[in-house]
Amino acid sequence: MTIIREARGPVMGRTGRTAGLAACAVAATLAACGPAVVREAGEPEIKIGLITKTESNPFFVTMRQGAQAMATAQSATLMTAAGKYYGDNATQVTAIEKMVAAGVKGILITPNDATAIVPSIKKARDAGVLVIALDTPTRPQNATDALLATDNFKAGELIGLYAKAMMGDRPARIATLDATPGSSSSRLRHAGFLKGFGITEGDRSIVCSRNTYGDRTMGRIEMRHCLRENPGINVVYTVNEPTAFGAHAALKAMGLEKGVLLVSVDGGCVGVQAVEIGQIAATAQQYPLKMAELGVQAVVEYAESGARASGYTDTGVRLITDKPVPGIESRNTLFGRRHCWD
Incomplete structure (x- = not known):
């Protein structure tokens, strides 16, 4: 009903x-x-x-x-x-x-x-x-x-660029945790991340792709499945922060959280705090x-x-991280806290 x-x-x-x-x-x-x-x-x-x-x-x-x-x-x-x-x-x-x-x-x-x-x-x-x-x-x-x-494509591209810069020359083994096939924002963020990272769909560096329905519990479950199939994952893209929190819980349960670069989209107050304490490396704040x-x-x-x-109005997006990289515009978590939402 x-x-x-x-x-x-x-x-x-x-x-x-x-x-x-x-x-x-x-x-x-x-x-x-x-x-x-x-x-x-x-x-x-x-x-x-x-x-x-x-x-x-x-x-x-x-x-x-x-x-x-x-x-x-x-x-x-x-x-x-x-x-x-x-x-x-x-x-x-x-x-x-x-x-x-x-x-x-x-x-x-x-x-x-x-x-x-x-x-x-x-x-x-x-x-x-x-x-x-x-x-x-x-x-x-x-x-x-x-x-x-x-601009959901830009949001994904920002965290893709950041993840690529942070990885440097290290080989990437990427897990992508999306929302649903019917979500246009999910598709745009995913495509933006791939472009930012410099890869295309089907690239060998993508070792696991799952739909999580943007949910924390599903994020944990699907991250756990990915890790069982590919324990060497070192980059995780998530469609939103609830999914990121679930993914981090799965990584932590297996003792892998310190060796995995986790990036996301949202910029909520809890997400900004997660960036501040190092659970999420960077988030695109909307x-x-x-x-x-x-x-x-x-x-x-x-x-x-x-x-x-009529038409499209871009309501803005900013990369939030406390570990900036040259050439990628970002703001720190102090800015993120000032503009976040609960």
Whole structure:
């Protein structure tokens, strides 16, 4: 059963939108967004839908919190739903249908299956709903009105470049731990990592590739399988930090964690701490709060003026490590802590 959660912002006499909203559109935190927008009692309610891949991943928890805070600031109502697990397209389809029936003006979605979700998105758009992808593009990308996301290819490329530089002339035996075949962000990060490392799919240095559904437990299980088949693994790429934590647990259980270079993508506060203490060598930090805030603002703008957001907005990515290498731009964990999310 799909769970749709609805949380309302305050409904008050409207004083009107100000230039502060435009300034807020490029802000990374709500602190820069100025006073809340208020509405007259008779003014139509603005409903916004947010559908994430799962409920438990800190990345999506932060996204939901940011969307709710911005919806409240804009006196809008936020409805939320999530897949039951990575790759769960059916629950997201049902959520779209229920949100459209409830009268949302826009839906923000992180697709679990970038291709399978497209027909449902088309139905929503045909019904006049603005649909914006967050974090993960659909296939094709123009199936949504707009995309607000990390450059996932660049995120993978950054940690690939870093891993290659750290390995130097040592032969690499690489394990890649991805999310799901249907995830476009997973494919982009994987492809970026390969390019950054200077190899192509099928290269002999890739000794194990597994899908983990972006999950910590699956990361541990699949890393353990990889190590049993290839005990000489010395580089591990993970699609996100929950997977990285699972991989590190498997490495540590076998006493191998000190001899393996582990790189990842996310830049959450726990992930940055893992970089600081040496569990993860480097992570590519992304900014889910910014995605959510800009998405909510775009729906409010559409509801009030009819202007539809379009195209791709890069919400930024930075390499975080305390062991920088020449020629690769990076920031240390002090910067990472200042810009991380729980």
